[in-house]
Amino acid sequence: MTSETHGRPASPTTGRATFADAFRGALRSRGLTLERVCDHLATKGINVSPATLSHWQRGRSLPERAQSLRALRELENILGQQPGALTSLLVAQRPRGRTPHTLQDVRASRRLYGADSPIEQLLGDAFERFNADLHALFLHETVDIDARRRLSKVHVTQIVRAVREGADRLTVAHVIGQTVPPTLRVSGGRLGEVRFDGDMRCLIAEIHFGRVLASNETALIDYTVFGDAQVAVDDHYERGTRINLREYLLHVRFRPEALPVRCYRSYRENFHTAVRETRPVALDASHSVHLLPGKCPVGVHGLLWEWPDLPPEG
Numbered sequence: 001m002t003s004e005t006h007g008r009p010a011s012p013t014t015g016r017a018t019f020a021d022a023f024r025g026a027l028r029s030r031g032l033t034l035e036r037v038c039d040h041l042a043t044k045g046i047n048v049s050p051a052t053l054s055h056w057q058r059g060r061s062l063p064e065r066a067q068s069l070r071a072l073r074e075l076e077n078i079l080g081q082q083p084g085a086l087t088s089l090l091v092a093q094r095p096r097g098r099t100p101h102t103l104q105d106v107r108a109s110r111r112l113y114g115a116d117s118p119i120e121q122l123l124g125d126a127f128e129r130f131n132a133d134l135h136a137l138f139l140h141e142t143v144d145i146d147a148r149r150r151l152s153k154v155h156v157t158q159i160v161r162a163v164r165e166g167a168d169r170l171t172v173a174h175v176i177g178q179t180v181p182p183t184l185r186v187s188g189g190r191l192g193e194v195r196f197d198g199d200m201r202c203l204i205a206e207i208h209f210g211r212v213l214a215s216n217e218t219a220l221i222d223y224t225v226f227g228d229a230q231v232a233v234d235d236h237y238e239r240g241t242r243i244n245l246r247e248y249l250l251h252v253r254f255r256p257e258a259l260p261v262r263c264y265r266s267y268r269e270n271f272h273t274a275v276r277e278t279r280p281v282a283l284d285a286s287h288s289v290h291l292l293p294g295k296c297p298v299g300v301h302g303l304l305w306e307w308p309d310l311p312p313e314g
Contacts, residue, residue: 019089020059026079026086027057040078046071051195051204052124061126062090068125106130108242108298114272118200119173131242133167134160137218140249143237147255149307150230151177151237157188158221162213169208170221176201177232188222238302240271245296252303253288260305263289268300278304 027037034050034057041048048071055061063072069087076086109130113119120127138159146152160170169192176182179198184191184205192206209219237252254260264278281289281303291303 018059019062019086020057022086022089023075024057026075026081030079032079037075037078041071041074044074046074049121049124051122052126054193055124055126061124061129064125064128112240112242112270112298112300114270117271118175118197118202119204121200122173122195122197122202122204123171130171133162133164134170135163136160136241136243137246139239139241139245139247140251141237141239142251142253145234145252145254145258147258148230149233149258151227151234152230153224153226154237155224156222159218160221161218162215165213165215167209167213167219168211169206170219171204171206172221172223173205174203174225176203176225176227176230177234178227178229179231180229183226183228184223185226186221186223188220191223233307235307236266236302236304238266238271238300240300241296242298244298248291248293248296248301250291250301250303251288252290252305253286254283256287259283259287261308263303263305265291266300266302266304271300275304 027034032040034053037053038048038050046067048068052061052068056063063069072087072090073083075081076083079086106128109120109127110117119130123130136158138157140157142155144152144154154174156172158170160167170189174182179201181194181196181198182203184194184203186207189207190210192208194203194205196203203225205223207221207223209221213219237250239248239250241248252263260283263281263283265281266275266278268275281291283289289303289305291301293301
């Protein structure tokens with residue numbers, strides 16, 4: 001569905017204990033897993049994912065939203081901390097105000113994906129910095145549809161540019177038609193943390209560059225997602241973008257024994273609105289179709305196809 005990035009919270013003052021250090025230490029002292037902590041919070045009517053807590057203890061994000069701050073106050077009690085022991089550490093670390101770039105990025109994310117989307121739920125508070133440090137320049141996707149009419153793999157090559165110093169990883173997200181984690185192989189970059197939610201069928205993975213980028217420096221990411229247990233027949237593939245891409249190429253390949261009768265290129269403004277426009281595209285000699293828009297504006301671009309024995313819509 002999409003591949004993006006999120007940045008890191010502001011660096012703590014040298015020599016001062018960080019929120020992540022204190023939170024991690026409190027968890028260790030109490031001997032609780034993140035899943036168990038989530039269970040304790042749930043009894044108080046507070047829903048926070050293990051992924052969000054993982055980001056907090058690693059220093060990848062800070063509690064920002066009202067729900068997260070409420071959870072933090074309850075965590076101090078669960079972890080046997082004095083009231084305010086963890087909350088007070090946020091003051092020195094939280095940036096004083098937000099830059100227009102960050103605000104625009106959060107608004108653009110929610111316009112594209114919708115409120116409380118699977119991506120936002122899995123990223124937790126890190127969603128506030130989703131794609132804050134990188135700008136996508138080039139994106140090439142090759143999608144293979146197998147003889148059962150199901151997506152078998154997606155190969156992605158992407159070039160990103162750092163909009164500020166400090167970016168060191170790309171976070172990619174895909175919604176797939178299976179309830180078990182897919183296989184993900186990285187050939188350009190190094191695979192980091194991977195999270196998958198079978199109910200939402202959403203995959204989130206970090207791909208590390210192997211270095212910290214300077215401002216305007218570029219990095220190339222290359223990876224493949226294998227649909228090992230696809231259960232649903234596929235009739236489309238879409239890519240959402242929150243910025244105008246310099247170049248986007250989508251290439252969908254079909255097996256000779258399972259060819260669609262019609263294919264279309266599509267566009268819609270976001271993932272929670274209907275397709276606004278379609279245009280027929282023809283299969284080529286290699287049984288594939290592709291999309292290469294002259295301009296790739298903000299929105300959802302994709303390819304749709306119809307199978308010969310599917311009943312008409314409506």
